[in-house]
Amino acid sequence: MGLAAIKDSSNIQLTDNGQLRHFLSIEGLPKALLTEILDTADSFISMEQQSVKKVPLLRGKTVVNLFFESSTRTRTTFELAAKRLSADVLNLNISTSATSKGETLLDTLKNLEAMASDMFVVRHSQSGAAHFIAEKVTPNIAIINAGDGRHAHPTQAMLDTLTVRRHKGDFKQLSVAIVGDILHSRVARSLIQAFTTLGVPDLRLIAPNTLLPVNVDALGLRVFNRMADGLKDVDVVIMLRLQYERMQTALLPSQHEFYQLYGLTRDKLKYAKPDAIVMHPGPINRGVEISSDVADGKQSVILDQVSNGIAVRMAVMSMTMGGQMTQQSDSLKRLGDEP
Amino acid sequence: MCEESPVALEEVNALQEIIFKKLTAYLQIKAIDNPIVIGIHTGGVWLAKKLHAQLSQKGIVSEPLGTLDISFYRDDFTRVGLNPKVKPSDFPVPTEGRHVVLVDDVLMSGRTIRAAMNVLFEYGRPASITLVTLLDLNAAELPIKADITGQQLNLERNQRVKLTGPENLKLTIKTITTQAS
Numbered sequence: 001m002g003l004a005a006i007k008d009s010s011n012i013q014l015t016d017n018g019q020l021r022h023f024l025s026i027e028g029l030p031k032a033l034l035t036e037i038l039d040t041a042d043s044f045i046s047m048e049q050q051s052v053k054k055v056p057l058l059r060g061k062t063v064v065n066l067f068f069e070s071s072t073r074t075r076t077t078f079e080l081a082a083k084r085l086s087a088d089v090l091n092l093n094i095s096t097s098a099t100s101k102g103e104t105l106l107d108t109l110k111n112l113e114a115m116a117s118d119m120f121v122v123r124h125s126q127s128g129a130a131h132f133i134a135e136k137v138t139p140n141i142a143i144i145n146a147g148d149g150r151h152a153h154p155t156q157a158m159l160d161t162l163t164v165r166r167h168k169g170d171f172k173q174l175s176v177a178i179v180g181d182i183l184h185s186r187v188a189r190s191l192i193q194a195f196t197t198l199g200v201p202d203l204r205l206i207a208p209n210t211l212l213p214v215n216v217d218a219l220g221l222r223v224f225n226r227m228a229d230g231l232k233d234v235d236v237v238i239m240l241r242l243q244y245e246r247m248q249t250a251l252l253p254s255q256h257e258f259y260q261l262y263g264l265t266r267d268k269l270k271y272a273k274p275d276a277i278v279m280h281p282g283p284i285n286r287g288v289e290i291s292s293d294v295a296d297g298k299q300s301v302i303l304d305q306v307s308n309g310i311a312v313r314m315a316v317m318s319m320t321m322g323g324q325m326t327q328q329s330d331s332l333k334r335l336g337d338e339p
Numbered sequence: 340m341c342e343e344s345p346v347a348l349e350e351v352n353a354l355q356e357i358i359f360k361k362l363t364a365y366l367q368i369k370a371i372d373n374p375i376v377i378g379i380h381t382g383g384v385w386l387a388k389k390l391h392a393q394l395s396q397k398g399i400v401s402e403p404l405g406t407l408d409i410s411f412y413r414d415d416f417t418r419v420g421l422n423p424k425v426k427p428s429d430f431p432v433p434t435e436g437r438h439v440v441l442v443d444d445v446l447m448s449g450r451t452i453r454a455a456m457n458v459l460f461e462y463g464r465p466a467s468i469t470l471v472t473l474l475d476l477n478a479a480e481l482p483i484k485a486d487i488t489g490q491q492l493n494l495e496r497n498q499r500v501k502l503t504g505p506e507n508l509k510l511t512i513k514t515i516t517t518q519a520s
Binding site for chain 2: 039
């Protein structure tokens with residue numbers, strides 16, 4: 001299914017009274033809701049300092065990690081987030097399961113539904129997969145998109161915006177640069193939507209033209225081909241990984257050349273503000289997008305992103321579960337009203 | 340829509356004095372030594388601060404004040420979802436084996452106290468819990484009672500009472516005129 005086939009997700013993600021019931025993409029979500037996700041995540045972060053890091057919000061609920069694309073880091077943080085909410089977690093590594101024996105996606109889902117699952121966390125190589133699943137699965141199961149093709153990675157965007165907010169405060173005055181393989185990056189797409197909705201006034205993309213989306217001008221952002229220009233006085237630098245697995249043609253002369261022109265080194269970082277923060281969704285390729293001394297340096301907040309990721313996923317999981325349950329009890333009440 | 344209506348309600352200062360006196364007598368009778376004072380966010384924390392200061396001055400408590408948030412332990416998660424404005428619970432001293440004085444502003448259905456006790460038990464087994472509230476509305480839906488209370492108050496079904504603060508603590512009774520009760 002192509003990107004064009006993905007419908008506006010706003011209706012399907014929200015309950016009748018605007019609560020989150022699926023988390024599929026940033027697109028279509030109002031600023032107030034994104035802010036609520038950040039605030040909720042903040043409260044889970046403060047919980048981290050306590051000796052008992054578990055709360056009973058999802059007790060008795062079954063969360064299934066449905067990863068059709070490999071990922072250790074994202075799957076582990078979702079698992080940890082679910083367990084901190086007291087949920088039971090199933091990890092399905094689809095490449096070794098029945099799908100490789102030819103079972104269709106829908107049959108896999110129906111089987112899982114039959115096992116009384118309450119939430120699916122889905123990562124898939126096809127853009128639109130999470131939406132597809134949300135439309136096809138029984139209505140009371142919450143679907144969380146852990147990354148679908150090139151389309152979206154909304155939890156990553158939220159943990160990145162949370163990291164920015166925790167270090168820089170308000171979004172209203174910020175200058176943010178996203179650097180690297182923007183064309184193939186679902187993280188970039190979700191980040192652009194998130195920063196735009198949250199009101200970042202100066203959002204910049206820095207990349208060679210071969211790694212920029214075709215319709216980049218339509219996004220209304222400032223686009224740069226040179227780091228020296230694009231990084232000038234920014235508050236936040238977000239480096240992206242080269243997505244080789246999604247490249248279908250030769251888009252770069254060499255990794256070495258990419259690093260010379262677009263790698264974030266200490267010298268290039270000097271163009272940014274002295275207190276600028278350096279971010280990367282991971283996994284980092286030292287010497288390709290970023291030098292080791294910057295990745296490990298004092299401006300890097302890459303490890304904060306990882307711990308913020310658990311809190312953001314706890315927030316999204318508890319909010320969608322709450323939305324699903326509120327919707328169910330509302331429909332039961334309506335049924336009760338009928339004669 | 341809420342309207343304020345005048346009711347015979349004691350001033351917060353007066354209620355706090357009543358509570359302090361009753362509590363010191365109670366602790367003595369029960370031979371409770373050096374309890375840990377814990378306030379429930381948000382109104383309970385405001386009240387607990389003064390109570391803790393008074394008790395510290397008299398040498399009745401020596402440990403710092405603890406605070407507790409019940410947002411993750413509420414029983415209405417399925418009905419109203421999650422409240423994003425959660426404050427962290429903070430227990431400077433372990434509660435294992437210690438006597439606890441739990442402070443809240445208003446005892447109504449008792450569900451806040453039920454949730455607070457669940458939080459407390461996650462962190463250890465207290466020797467005892469003494470519940471102190473400014474007001475008792477005689478509206479408990481669970482078998483939970485305040486050990487010490489400043490004033491008993493019977494409200495109409497469409498009335499609620501609210502403590503405002505953190506400075507100049509004030510109790511106000513409001514009448515709710517919406518459908519939801």
